[in-house]
Amino acid sequence: MSIPNHDFLQFTLAQPEKASASEYIFPYGTAFIEGRGILRLEPSEQAQHSVVLSAGIHGNETAPIELLNALVAQLLTGELALSVRLLIIFGHPQAMVQSERFCDVNLNRLFCGAWQRYQGMEVARAQLLEQTVSDFFEQHQQGEKYHYDLHTAIRGSQYEKFAVHPFTNGAAYQKQQFAFYDAIGLEAVLLSHQATTTFSYYSYAHHGAQAATVELGQVRPFGDNDLSKLTQLEQALKELLVEANLAQGQAQQVRLYEVVDVLTKDADDYRLNIAADEKNFTAFSKGFELARSSKSCYQIQQNNDAIVFPNTKLPIGQRSGLVVRAKDWATLKTI
Numbered sequence: 001m002s003i004p005n006h007d008f009l010q011f012t013l014a015q016p017e018k019a020s021a022s023e024y025i026f027p028y029g030t031a032f033i034e035g036r037g038i039l040r041l042e043p044s045e046q047a048q049h050s051v052v053l054s055a056g057i058h059g060n061e062t063a064p065i066e067l068l069n070a071l072v073a074q075l076l077t078g079e080l081a082l083s084v085r086l087l088i089i090f091g092h093p094q095a096m097v098q099s100e101r102f103c104d105v106n107l108n109r110l111f112c113g114a115w116q117r118y119q120g121m122e123v124a125r126a127q128l129l130e131q132t133v134s135d136f137f138e139q140h141q142q143g144e145k146y147h148y149d150l151h152t153a154i155r156g157s158q159y160e161k162f163a164v165h166p167f168t169n170g171a172a173y174q175k176q177q178f179a180f181y182d183a184i185g186l187e188a189v190l191l192s193h194q195a196t197t198t199f200s201y202y203s204y205a206h207h208g209a210q211a212a213t214v215e216l217g218q219v220r221p222f223g224d225n226d227l228s229k230l231t232q233l234e235q236a237l238k239e240l241l242v243e244a245n246l247a248q249g250q251a252q253q254v255r256l257y258e259v260v261d262v263l264t265k266d267a268d269d270y271r272l273n274i275a276a277d278e279k280n281f282t283a284f285s286k287g288f289e290l291a292r293s294s295k296s297c298y299q300i301q302q303n304n305d306a307i308v309f310p311n312t313k314l315p316i317g318q319r320s321g322l323v324v325r326a327k328d329w330a331t332l333k334t335i
């Protein structure tokens with residue numbers, strides 16, 4: 001069965017959760033519909049890289065879903081000639097239908113086997129996505145493995161577009177990844193300071209892929225996105241898929257931040273002392289009381305430490321924000 005009008009998004013939204021697999025030929029390869037929201041494209045010519053592009057791990061983060069859907073249509077019609085193995089994942093179709101971030105639990109906390117510690121409908125989805133990515137990368141033959149997991153943020157941001165780069169545990173960072181971040185229009189990168197249970201970290205840690213979570217502006221409903229803001233990303237993805245080339249800008253144009261603390265909601269009365277519309281990367285003075293609950297108090301340790309992803313509408317035990325600090329490029333170990 002082929003995808004009507006090459007519209008993988010509409011096809012996905014209309015499919016049942018347990019959709020059956022099918023495959024068909026398109027002008028430059030074979031398309032495998034592996035499950036709801038999961039489309040693998042294998043080029044007819046020798047593939048140059050293995051690329052995973054995911055969006056909608058949070059169902060209400062629609063701009064990158066629309067962007068990927070347009071790219072898929074161009075591939076399926078043959079307007080773009082595919083030269084890499086490509087796995088497209090629309091992460092959480094049920095949450096997409098409901099215009100929600102998630103249904104029971106945050107899917108992007110369930111990877112690297114963390115799903116074993118949770119309950120809810122996302123558990124099976126996390127297992128399936130892990131298995132799908134593993135199967136895909138296990139068939140990798142040549143070139144690089146890439147996984148870019150595309151999101152939009154709940155809040156506005158001092159830097160509209162930025163990446164969360166996986167924890168490397170002391171290994172040198174690949175400069176070409178930062179040059180790619182600049183090429184796709186990112187203004188900042190957060191360097192994770194510990195292992196996480198996110199989708200992109202799974203591909204990095206378990207499959208050695210070049211991977212990142214990429215934030216592309218603010219959450220908006222389907223049809224309400226200005227995709228012209230994502231032109232640089234669109235061009236760079238086309239270059240990757242068609243020419244097998246990782247677009248390169250100026251790595252050092254991208255501002256570096258390191259995560260210095262992860263805030264965790266530890267009680268029902270947990271509060272962040274920030275305005276409801278405070279933007280990501282808002283900086284504070286040393287000593288400012290950023291968070292308080294009956295169990296804990298968090299004060300800013302150094303002038304200009306900033307908050308990213310503040311959120312208290314979540315269960316106890318979950319991340320309520322990242323405290324980040326600007327980092328000098330001269331201190332970054334790169335190869």
Ligand SMILES: O=C(O)CCC(=O)N[C@@H](CCC(=O)O)C(=O)O
Nearest residue numbers: 108151153154155164198213309
């Ligand atoms: O705006 C927010 O608060 C969250 C936006 C979002 O979904 N971000 C990702 C980042 C994942 C990472 O840290 O790598 C998430 O929270 O899952």
Ligand SMILES: [Zn+2]
Nearest residue numbers: 058061151152
């Ligand atoms: Zn998200």
